[in-house]
Amino acid sequence: MNKISFNYSKLLLPGILLAILVVLATLPLYGSNYSIVLLTSIIMYVILTVSWALFSGSTGYISLATAAFFGVGIYTSAILGRTFTASILANEYFVVFIVIIGGLISACLAFIVGAITLRLRGIYFAIFTFGLVELIKNLLLWYEVKFTGTRGRFVVVIGNETIYYVILGILLLLLLVTYFIRRSRYGLALESIGEHEEAAAHIGINVTMVKVIIFAISAVFVGMTGSIMAMRWTYIDPYISFDPNLTFLPVLMAIFGGTRQMYGPIIGAVVFAYLEEILLTRFPYYYMLIFGIVLAATILYLPNGLVGVVQKIIARLAGGKHAHSRG
Amino acid sequence: MLQVKNINVFYGRIQVLWDLCLEVKEGEILALVGANGAGKTTLLNTISGIIRPSSGTISFLGRRIDNLPPHEIVQLGISHIPEGRRLFADMSVLENLEMGAYSRGSWKTRQKTLEEVFHLFPRLRERAGQPARTLSGGEQQMLAMGRGLMSKPKLCLIDEPSNGLAPKLVQEVFQIIRSLREQGITILLVEQNVRQTLEIADRACVLENGRIALEGCGEELLKSEHVRKAYLGL
Numbered sequence: 001m002n003k004i005s006f007n008y009s010k011l012l013l014p015g016i017l018l019a020i021l022v023v024l025a026t027l028p029l030y031g032s033n034y035s036i037v038l039l040t041s042i043i044m045y046v047i048l049t050v051s052w053a054l055f056s057g058s059t060g061y062i063s064l065a066t067a068a069f070f071g072v073g074i075y076t077s078a079i080l081g082r083t084f085t086a087s088i089l090a091n092e093y094f095v096v097f098i099v100i101i102g103g104l105i106s107a108c109l110a111f112i113v114g115a116i117t118l119r120l121r122g123i124y125f126a127i128f129t130f131g132l133v134e135l136i137k138n139l140l141l142w143y144e145v146k147f148t149g150t151r152g153r154f155v156v157v158i159g160n161e162t163i164y165y166v167i168l169g170i171l172l173l174l175l176l177v178t179y180f181i182r183r184s185r186y187g188l189a190l191e192s193i194g195e196h197e198e199a200a201a202h203i204g205i206n207v208t209m210v211k212v213i214i215f216a217i218s219a220v221f222v223g224m225t226g227s228i229m230a231m232r233w234t235y236i237d238p239y240i241s242f243d244p245n246l247t248f249l250p251v252l253m254a255i256f257g258g259t260r261q262m263y264g265p266i267i268g269a270v271v272f273a274y275l276e277e278i279l280l281t282r283f284p285y286y287y288m289l290i291f292g293i294v295l296a297a298t299i300l301y302l303p304n305g306l307v308g309v310v311q312k313i314i315a316r317l318a319g320g321k322h323a324h325s326r327g
Numbered sequence: 328m329l330q331v332k333n334i335n336v337f338y339g340r341i342q343v344l345w346d347l348c349l350e351v352k353e354g355e356i357l358a359l360v361g362a363n364g365a366g367k368t369t370l371l372n373t374i375s376g377i378i379r380p381s382s383g384t385i386s387f388l389g390r391r392i393d394n395l396p397p398h399e400i401v402q403l404g405i406s407h408i409p410e411g412r413r414l415f416a417d418m419s420v421l422e423n424l425e426m427g428a429y430s431r432g433s434w435k436t437r438q439k440t441l442e443e444v445f446h447l448f449p450r451l452r453e454r455a456g457q458p459a460r461t462l463s464g465g466e467q468q469m470l471a472m473g474r475g476l477m478s479k480p481k482l483c484l485i486d487e488p489s490n491g492l493a494p495k496l497v498q499e500v501f502q503i504i505r506s507l508r509e510q511g512i513t514i515l516l517v518e519q520n521v522r523q524t525l526e527i528a529d530r531a532c533v534l535e536n537g538r539i540a541l542e543g544c545g546e547e548l549l550k551s552e553h554v555r556k557a558y559l560g561l
Contacts, residue, residue, distance in 0.1 A: 185429055192415045192426050199413035201377060204401025204430040204478055 024168055028161045036164050040232065042273040043167050047174055047225045048250040049257070049269035051218040054178050056251075057259035058190040059211060061122075064247045065113065065129035068136055069106040069219040071241035073226025074155075075140070076102035078236055081156035092162040099166060099227040106223020107216045114212035130247065137242035144238065152237035155230045166228045174221045175262075181214065182262055190214060256298050258305025267306055328353040328513055329374070329405075329482060334383030334393070336366075336373050336537075343369045344380070345537045351482065356504065356514045358528035358545065360521045360558065366537040367517040368410055371484045374515075375407040376400045387482070402430045406480030410487045410517075412471040416460035420451055423459050423470055427477030437477065444473040447503065465496040472503065482513045489520045501527050521558040525549045533558075 028036055048066055056063045080098045087094045117128045144151050181187050189210050192200040201207050230236055250269070257268020275294070279287040302309055329351040336344040343366045351357045359367050372378045374385060376397035385393040392400050401407075406427075415423050424444060428437035445452040448469045454462060459470060468488055475483060485504065489497040497520065505527050508514055518524040525531055525545040533541040533554060541548060548554050 185425070185434060188418075188422055188426055189429060191418060191422075195415040195417060196413055198377075199409065199415065200426070201397050202375065202407050202409050202413060203427050203474060204398045205426075206396065206398040 021172075028164060033160060036160050037232075038277060040160070040164050040167055041277070042270055043171050044225055044229055045249065045253060045273040046266055046269040047167070047171055047221055048246065049253040049265040050174055050178055050262075051221045052250040053254045053259050053265040054181065055190075055211075055215050055218040057254055057265065058187070058194050059214075060194040061118065061211070062126040062251070063129045063215070063218075064126050064251070065110070065132050065219075066222055066250050067242050067244055067247040068129070068133045069110060069222035070226035070229075070246050071133070071136060071140075071238070072106045072109055073099075073102035073223035073228075074230040074233075074236050074241040076105050076223070077227035077230040078153045078155045081231065082153075085156055088156050088158065092158045093166075095158060095162065095228065095231060096166060096169075099170070099224045102227030103220040103224035106219045106226070110219030111212060111216040114215040115208075118208060118211045118215065130244075133242050133244065133247060137238045140238040140242075152235055152240075155234055155236055157234050158231050160232070163228055163232050167225065170221060170224050170228070177217065177221075178262060181217070186210060186214065252295055254305075256295070256302075256305055258302075258307035260304060261307055264305050264307040271306065328388060329515070330384075330386045331370075331374065332384045332386075334373060334380040334385065336369055336378060336380050338369075343537050344373070346383070347537065347539060349532060349539065351513060351515050352530075353513055354508065354511065355529040356508050356516055356527060358524045358531040359515065359517045359534055360519070360524055360531060361534035361540075362557075363519070365534040367534055368486055369537075370534070371407060371409075371486050371515070371517060374400075374484060375405060377407075398430065401478055401480075402432065404479070404481035405484065406475040406478045406482070407484045408471050408475035408486060408488070410490065412467050414459040414467055414470060414474075417458055419456055420459055420462070420470055421455040423474050424451070424477050427474035428479075430478050433478045436479070440477050440479060444476055447476070447506070448473050464491055465493070465499070468492060468496070468500060469503075472500075476507075476512075480512060482515065483507065484515045484517075486517045487519065488516075489518060489523070497523065521554070522549070525554075 024039070027039065048070070052063065052066055055061070077098050080101060081088065084094065084098065113129070113132060117125055120128060141151065181190075189200065189205045192205065193207055193211065197207055226241070230241075233240065249272070253269040253272045254265040255268070256272055257266065258264035276287070276291070279290055283290060298305070304311070331347060331349040333346050333348060334344055335342060335346060347370065349370070359370065361367055369378065373380050373393075376392070376395055376399075380393055383393070384391055387400075387403055387405060390403070392403065395403075415426065418426070424441060425437060428434050428440060433440065450466055451469060451473055454466065459467065462470060472485070472488065475485075488500045488504070492500065501523055504514060504516060516524060516528065525548055528545040531543065531545050531548050532539050533548065541551060541553060543551070
């Protein structure tokens, strides 16, 4: 009997994941257009949050550059979209090519920025990365007004379903990459950098290299997401593309969910993004206020996020035995 | 095995090591003793590449290493067990040990090395799943040493292993250092615990104000008037 239940529990998690995946993948067949659009935006936040947590959650280097990588993706898509309009109209999945380029350009930017700034500790790194968002935004504003004469750009429009499938694909890729990084020695290396960077150097980790490469990898997915979301927004300008909210929300979502486990940021982003949608539609005037209160409460009372609370409850339920064996 | 030649090291404008020369021979325990601020830890950090000397050379097994980054020096076979243990407090004992084998080469054989380390420190096997911060001081020092051994070093730089330990544990730590030498690992040991250190060391150097003041075999130094006065309080 025991053996059978053991096998079941082993299959439980992959089973649930597979079920979620099937539901998500078949959603356009039966879901309303609204549900597709809503899920697209939830998945966007999940990607931004998991990417952020991949680097910042484990190393403790707080990156505020998410909006910069996202905006770079958006502009890649706006510029390339105009060049390749004919190809996109012929086959909507041509956008995958543009999305990949958007991701790679973001990664290059992250690599350069990382190589310059990841020697800075703590708050200096955070400030620099946030400065990057403003720098690129203002540079673009200046360029657009001076040379193109208009502030914004129109982006090629494609179907919501295509956007949904592409963003779902990006999410799957990100989850796979995150899973394998966390399980590899690089995952442990990231964590050890977060715990004690000097000791990590002592035992032979090339700390700068590990930081820069993981930072660049995390930027790939942010850039890709920006590239595909640009096509949903159809009109973009530097203010829309380099929106500081896209820097701060993923940080808050990750903290809300808890950054210790891989699923913490996912849960945080899903709950938070859905909450945002409800608050925005039900209480349009108080939405920011309620948002703020939820956040303050999270930081004050849930230091390990939602996942931390759940684990505490589980530990308390199963706690009797542990307490005895410890004592 | 390790040659340090005429190195000068500065922190900003303050010179810490002055034209320092040192040689560690294969298979020995070389002890480096001296007061606080004499430059012992600085010397170890310079050897392991954390700090760059402004002049002079360091070579290991005939290869210059003073211009290499720390992770390459670890790969060549020098392991640094730092002062104050520097463990990854919230990671488990097992993860701490695995991180010690991070270097290319030693990662592949980490299971086998792990068995050897567990054999040397049976307590660590019992505690493998616990976060490192829950260990006692002695166990933490064992873990720091175990982690240092996971990279399969030829030369171990051990900084103040007796720091903050009860006398009985100090004995144990020194016993282990001796057994490492018997396994063929060369050791450069930095200590403030002068008497016990000189008893297990093959040779010893006294570092004063960033210079080598005395050098000799352990027993010689124990008898030296200067050492007895300055370090043993006799």
